[in-house]
Amino acid sequence: MTTPIIPASDPLLLSEYLTAFDALMAESVFGLEQTDKNLRLLPILRGLQQLHSLRCSEFESIVGAYQAAGGQPSDTVVYLAVRLFKLLELKSISPDQVFKVLQSSGTTAQTPARIILDKPTSQRQSKVLVAILQQVLGKQRLPMLIIDAPSTVRDPSKFNARAAGIQGLAFFGRDHTYALNDDMSPNWSEIHGFCDKYAEQPVLLFGFTFMVWQYWLSALNHAGKFIHLPHGVLLHSGGWKKLEAQRVDNATFKQTVESLTGVKRCHNFYGMAEQVGSIFMECSEGYLHAPHVADVIVRDPVDLSMAGVGEQGLLQVLSGVPTSYPGHSILTEDLGVLHGEDDCRCGWKGKYFSVLGRLPKTEMRGCSDTHAPAVKPYRPGAV
Amino acid sequence: MSESQLTQAFVTALGISAEQVTDELTYNEIDAWDSTAHMILIAELEDTFDIMLDTDDIIDMSSVAKAKQILHKYQVNPE
Numbered sequence: 514m515t516t517p518i519i520p521a522s523d524p525l526l527l528s529e530y531l532t533a534f535d536a537l538m539a540e541s542v543f544g545l546e547q548t549d550k551n552l553r554l555l556p557i558l559r560g561l562q563q564l565h566s567l568r569c570s571e572f573e574s575i576v577g578a579y580q581a582a583g584g585q586p587s588d589t590v591v592y593l594a595v596r597l598f599k600l601l602e603l604k605s606i607s608p609d610q611v612f613k614v615l616q617s618s619g620t621t622a623q624t625p626a627r628i629i630l631d632k633p634t635s636q637r638q639s640k641v642l643v644a645i646l647q648q649v650l651g652k653q654r655l656p657m658l659i660i661d662a663p664s665t666v667r668d669p670s671k672f673n674a675r676a677a678g679i680q681g682l683a684f685f686g687r688d689h690t691y692a693l694n695d696d697m698s699p700n701w702s703e704i705h706g707f708c709d710k711y712a713e714q715p716v717l718l719f720g721f722t723f724m725v726w727q728y729w730l731s732a733l734n735h736a737g738k739f740i741h742l743p744h745g746v747l748l749h750s751g752g753w754k755k756l757e758a759q760r761v762d763n764a765t766f767k768q769t770v771e772s773l774t775g776v777k778r779c780h781n782f783y784g785m786a787e788q789v790g791s792i793f794m795e796c797s798e799g800y801l802h803a804p805h806v807a808d809v810i811v812r813d814p815v816d817l818s819m820a821g822v823g824e825q826g827l828l829q830v831l832s833g834v835p836t837s838y839p840g841h842s843i844l845t846e847d848l849g850v851l852h853g854e855d856d857c858r859c860g861w862k863g864k865y866f867s868v869l870g871r872l873p874k875t876e877m878r879g880c881s882d883t884h885a886p887a888v889k890p891y892r893p894g895a896v
Numbered sequence: 897m898s899e900s901q902l903t904q905a906f907v908t909a910l911g912i913s914a915e916q917v918t919d920e921l922t923y924n925e926i927d928a929w930d931s932t933a934h935m936i937l938i939a940e941l942e943d944t945f946d947i948m949l950d951t952d953d954i955i956d957m958s959s960v961a962k963a964k965q966i967l968h969k970y971q972v973n974p975e
Contacts, residue, residue, distance in 0.1 A: 612924070632924060636958075643951050652950040683935060685951055687942075 657686025
C-alpha cells in the first residue's frame with residue numbers, strides 16, 4: 514500500500530488517528546480478515562509512531578536510531594523491548610495530563626514497569642476490553658465468582674496487577690462472590706451459596722491461571738468435591754509458567770475445569786500491563802486470536818526476522834490503543850507460535866497463535882507471580 | 897421515578913452532597929467518582945430503579961446527564 518502523506522502537526526495527527534481508530538472499533542472484533550486488518554491497523558500504528566515521536570523525546574531517539582541503522586522503509590513500525598518500560602518512564606503527555614500510573618507485576622526484588630495513562634487512553638482501554646469480552650460473554654453482566662481472596666482487592670498495601678485485573682473484570686459481573694478465604698483456602702459456604710443460587714443460569718468465573726489451578730481446582734480435588742455450574746464461563750489469564758513446571762497444559766486444565774466444576778466454556782486470555790485493553794482471547798478451538806485493534810508478530814529469537822507459520826519465536830504485540838505512552842508496538846519476552854491466518858476452525862478471522870512460555874533467562878514476571886512462594890525455573894522443552 | 901431518587905443514588909454511592917450532583921458532573925472528574933465507586937453507583941442505580949444495566953451502559957455512563965439518558969432507555973424517567 515502507499516504511505517499516506519501525514520502532516521507532522523500534532524492536532525491533525527491526533528484527529529486522524531481518532532477517526533481511523535473509531536472506524537476500526539466499529540468493525541467486527543474477530544471478523545476482519547488479515548489483509549483488511551493490515552490496511553486498517555497499519556495506518557493507525559504509523560500515526561501513533563509519528564505522534565509519539567513528536568511528544569516523547571526518548572521514543573523519538575529510538576525511532577531515529579533504528580531508522581539510521583538503515584535498510585528499513587521510514588514508515589516501518591518500530592518496536593520497543595518490553596523491559597524499557599521498567600528502565601524509562603516513557604510518556605507522551607504533560608505531567609498535568611497524567612490520570613493514572615499503572616504498575617506491572619513486580620515483587621520487591623523486581624522493578625515494576627510504570628505505564629503512564631491519561632483519561633482518553635484509559636477510556637479507550639475500557640472500551641476495547643468491553644468490546645472483546647462481549648464476544649465471549651454477551652452484553653449482560655453475569656453473576657461472578659472470583660477465584661481469589663477478598664483481601665487481594667481490599668488491602669491497598671497489597672494492590673498489584675492481580676488486584677487491578679480483578680477490578681477490571683469486575684465490570685463484567687454482578688453479585689461478586691469471592692471463592693477463597695484470605696489464607697487462600699476455599700470458602701466453601703460462599704462457593705456453595707453461589708452454586709445453589711446460580712446453577713441453572715449463565716455465570717462468569719474469573720481468576721488468574723495459577724490461582725485457579727492451585728487454590729481452586731486442586732482444592733476441589735483434594736476435598737473430593739464437585740460443583741455444578743454447567744452454564745458457567747471461566748476466564749483466566751496470567752501465565753502458564755508455574756503450571757508448565759507441573760506439566761499441566763491447556764487441554765489438561767480445561768478437562769479438569771469441566772470434570773470438577775461442570776464449566777464447559779473456558780477462555781484463557783493473553784495481555785499485559787503495557788497494553789491494557791487490547792487482549793488476545795482464546796477461541797473455542799483453544800487458540801489465541803488478535804482482536805480488531807491489535808495484532809501479533811512472531812520473530813526469530815536470534816535475528817528478530819519475522820517467523821513463519823509453525824515457527825517458534827518471540828512475540829511482538831501491536832495495539833492501536835495507547836496515545837499517552839509509546840506502547841503501541843512492543844517486543845515481549847514471551848515465546849509463541851503462529852498457527853495461521855483467517856482459517857481457524859472456530860470461525861474467527863485474523864492471526865491465531867499460542868503462547869509457549871517465557872524466554873529462558875529473562876526475569877520472572879506475570880500477574881500470578883505476585884503470589885509465588887517458591888517457583889521452579891522455567892525449563893525449555895517442558896511445554 | 898423522580899430526579900431526587902437519581903440524585904440520592906449518586907449521593908449514597910459516591911458519598912457526595914446532593915448539590916454536587918449536576919448534569920455536568922463527569923466520571924473521574926472528582927476523586928469520589930472513580931472506577932471502584934462507579935461499580936457501587938451501578939449497583940445502587942440497579943437497586944433504586946429495579947433494572948439490570950449491561951456492560952455498554954457502564955461504559956457509556958460518563959456523566960450524570962448520560963446516566964439520565966441511559967435510564968430513559970429502561971423506561972425510567974428521573975425528571
